[in-house]
Amino acid sequence: MPALHRAIPALRRLRLANTAFQQPAFVRLQAAACPAYQLRYQHAEAQYEAAPTSSASSADHAPQDQPDRPQSKIKPTAESYPNLKRDSRFKEVNADDVKFFKGLLGSGSAVIDGVNQDASEDLEAFNADWMRKYRGQTKVVLKPESTEQVSKIMKYCNDNLLAVNPQGGNTGLVGGSVPVFDEIVINLGRMNKIHSFDDVSGILVADAGVILQQADDHAAKSGFIFPLDLGAKGSCQIGGNVATNAGGLRLIRYGSMHGNILGLEAVLPDGTIMDDLSKLRKNNTGYDLKQLFIGGEGTIGIITKISILCPQRSPAVNVAYFGLESYEKVQQAFREAKKQLSEILSAFELMDKQSQQLYKRATGAKLPLENEHPFYCLIETSGSNTDHDSEKLNNFLEHVMGEEIVSDGVMAENETQVQNLWACREGISEAGQHFGGVYKYDLSIPLPQLYDLVNETRERFQNNGLMGDTDDFPVVDVIGYGHMGDSNLHLNVATRRYDKEVEKAIEPWVYEWVSKRNGSISAEHGLGLAKKEFIGYSRSETMIRLMKQIKQLYDPNGIMNPYKYI
Ligand SMILES: O=C(O)CC[C@@H](O)C(=O)O
Numbered sequence: 001m002p003a004l005h006r007a008i009p010a011l012r013r014l015r016l017a018n019t020a021f022q023q024p025a026f027v028r029l030q031a032a033a034c035p036a037y038q039l040r041y042q043h044a045e046a047q048y049e050a051a052p053t054s055s056a057s058s059a060d061h062a063p064q065d066q067p068d069r070p071q072s073k074i075k076p077t078a079e080s081y082p083n084l085k086r087d088s089r090f091k092e093v094n095a096d097d098v099k100f101f102k103g104l105l106g107s108g109s110a111v112i113d114g115v116n117q118d119a120s121e122d123l124e125a126f127n128a129d130w131m132r133k134y135r136g137q138t139k140v141v142l143k144p145e146s147t148e149q150v151s152k153i154m155k156y157c158n159d160n161l162l163a164v165n166p167q168g169g170n171t172g173l174v175g176g177s178v179p180v181f182d183e184i185v186i187n188l189g190r191m192n193k194i195h196s197f198d199d200v201s202g203i204l205v206a207d208a209g210v211i212l213q214q215a216d217d218h219a220a221k222s223g224f225i226f227p228l229d230l231g232a233k234g235s236c237q238i239g240g241n242v243a244t245n246a247g248g249l250r251l252i253r254y255g256s257m258h259g260n261i262l263g264l265e266a267v268l269p270d271g272t273i274m275d276d277l278s279k280l281r282k283n284n285t286g287y288d289l290k291q292l293f294i295g296g297e298g299t300i301g302i303i304t305k306i307s308i309l310c311p312q313r314s315p316a317v318n319v320a321y322f323g324l325e326s327y328e329k330v331q332q333a334f335r336e337a338k339k340q341l342s343e344i345l346s347a348f349e350l351m352d353k354q355s356q357q358l359y360k361r362a363t364g365a366k367l368p369l370e371n372e373h374p375f376y377c378l379i380e381t382s383g384s385n386t387d388h389d390s391e392k393l394n395n396f397l398e399h400v401m402g403e404e405i406v407s408d409g410v411m412a413e414n415e416t417q418v419q420n421l422w423a424c425r426e427g428i429s430e431a432g433q434h435f436g437g438v439y440k441y442d443l444s445i446p447l448p449q450l451y452d453l454v455n456e457t458r459e460r461f462q463n464n465g466l467m468g469d470t471d472d473f474p475v476v477d478v479i480g481y482g483h484m485g486d487s488n489l490h491l492n493v494a495t496r497r498y499d500k501e502v503e504k505a506i507e508p509w510v511y512e513w514v515s516k517r518n519g520s521i522s523a524e525h526g527l528g529l530a531k532k533e534f535i536g537y538s539r540s541e542t543m544i545r546l547m548k549q550i551k552q553l554y555d556p557n558g559i560m561n562p563y564k565y566i
């Protein structure tokens with residue numbers, strides 16, 4: 001590896017020449033191949049401790065498994081939705097309905113019955129979202145085991161005008177996965193079989209209730225990767241991922257659900273099973289109806305199975321974390337990363353100083369870099385040749401440091417360090433609500449203007465007297481982070497409590513801001529309940545009219561996930 005050896009001292013010289021950014025050193029992934037770096041690695045290791053527990057603990061948000069979810073101080077109920085009224089066309093679920101469901105699913109835990117008894121404790125995990133920001137009042141949760149059972153449930157509900165709320169792992173962030181009033185929750189968690197994996201084509205066919213991590217582990221056995229990864233992978237379900245068109249951390253590399261899903265099976269509101277579980281990459285025969293279910297947020301049917309194309313898993317994964325002095329430099333670094341790492345670049349994530357400070361305060365973790373920088377980036381490469389990729393990443397880092405684009409950084413040397421660096425990014429979402437509540441905005445914004453919104457939001461709260469260090473102020477801080485590679489900003493306003501004044505100060509201002517710059521008010525989390533009134537900022541009247549007509553066509557009684565975006 002002569003080129004590699006040449007590159008390392010050069011990088012070191014650059015750093016030593018710059019006394020302002022003395023430590024810690026970049027860490028080689030292949031320290032064993034380069035003894036000089038072994039020393040420097042130890043130095044960096046001493047600087048850096050990860051969070052005491054897995055900070056990416058949104059991975060454990062499963063309602064079924066995780067009663068100790070983070071608690072918001074305020075626990076809103078449907079009374080907090082003054083603009084919404086229960087639709088009186090819907091029947092209230094009664095003892096006869098429960099009898100039918102028990103006849104179908106058995107009288108064990110597949111039916112949580114809050115009609116004939118007080119089951120509020122058992123129902124809580126299904127009524128409340130993981131942020132404890134949205135809470136419905138369902139009295140019945142159904143956990144079918146097969147598509148046929150889902151079909152019979154839907155037919156019954158449609159015939160009896162019972163509204164339903166399909167639910168996966170309940171890790172959504174916009175209130176889409178929990179009921180608003182008394183909609184029956186249909187939880188897909190028991191439909192969790194992997195049906196097949198074709199290790200020539202990489203096509204996985206699985207039930208909607210399979211946990212994302214499980215799907216990825218399964219693909220990994222044959223050397224493939226599930227083309228989606230996100231913080232909640234330990235508890236979110238792939239059906240929910242598809243229904244919300246989840247984007248995640250590596251969309252820059254693997255593309256969106258719209259591209260990767262080859263087919264799906266869905267149950268329509270009247271119980272009809274739409275079998276489009278195709279394994280074809282090419283099928284040019286009319287409208288591609290499955291696309292309506294991808295990102296449809298459970299408003300036109302329930303996805304029960306999916307068929308997805310998994311790419312080859314890359315054996316060589318390198319991760320670096322670095323600090324930069326301005327957003328301008330972040331953009332320059334991104335441009336260089338694309339230029340120099342093009343085919344191996346698998347993630348380019350942005351974190352501002354405030355987001356890292358909040359993560360540190362919430363978890364007690366020590367951050368990877370000792371000195372503070374206004375911005376941090378996490379970059380990941382995934383390729384097939386460790387030496388080749390290391391050299392490319394090294395050249396990239398040497399270049400951006402030489403050009404004074406990047407000030408300081410560390411590189412993971414082993415799997416634990418890879419996880420720890422990722423935790424600094426993945427742990428931010430949950431850290432956002434550490435003080436009690438959080439207002440989350442998930443936005444697509446053209447890259448040059450992306451960070452302006454964070455600055456302007458922060459100024460807004462600095463000037464309106466709502467943000468401060470003591471309990472008198474509802475807002476703790478405004479943080480910006482996200483998937484730089486996809487122009488996707490996560491703007492979080494961390495609060496001590498949910499407060500209408502805070503909401504009024506930012507909505508609809510934030511959506512107007514985004515709309516004026518031709519962005520989208522939801523890049524990846526969907527509209528759910530949180531943004532239902534604001535769809536007009538991203539979609540034209542014509543498009544909304546067509547969406548309503550589609551909804552009417554699929555769900556004439558409107559029983560599917562009512563009160564949500566359409
Ligand atoms: O909590 C958020 O605002 C973002 C969550 C998730 O999309 C992420 O990228 O971490």
Ligand SMILES: [Zn+2]
Nearest residue numbers: 248483490524
């Ligand atoms: Zn995200």
